[in-house]
Amino acid sequence: MLPIILAIVSGIAIGYLVRNVPAIRYTGKIIGILIALLLFSLGLSVGTNEQVITNFRFIGLDAFMIATASTLGSVLCAAWVYRKFFRKK
Secondary structure: OHHHHHHHHHHHHHHHHOOOOHHHHHHHHHHHHHHHHHHHHHHHHHHOOHHHHHOHHHHHHHHHHHHHHHHHHHHHHHHHHHHHHHOOO
């Protein structure tokens, strides 16, 4: 857990220091591409895991419900944060 927190804090510090560098405007696009690659890699690892594929019918509904609830919670939280902090009044 400590390495994750250190990575986040160091990213914030470096981001603060280079915030005026013009190339930083591409960070959002790069992050989007990297997230897509990570999700693709996750799908590959799940698709090649025989144990997951064999038991998919048993874990499918539970996984779907958890994923749906997680996504809905994230969207609702993001909407609340946007309204609370970023919407112009």
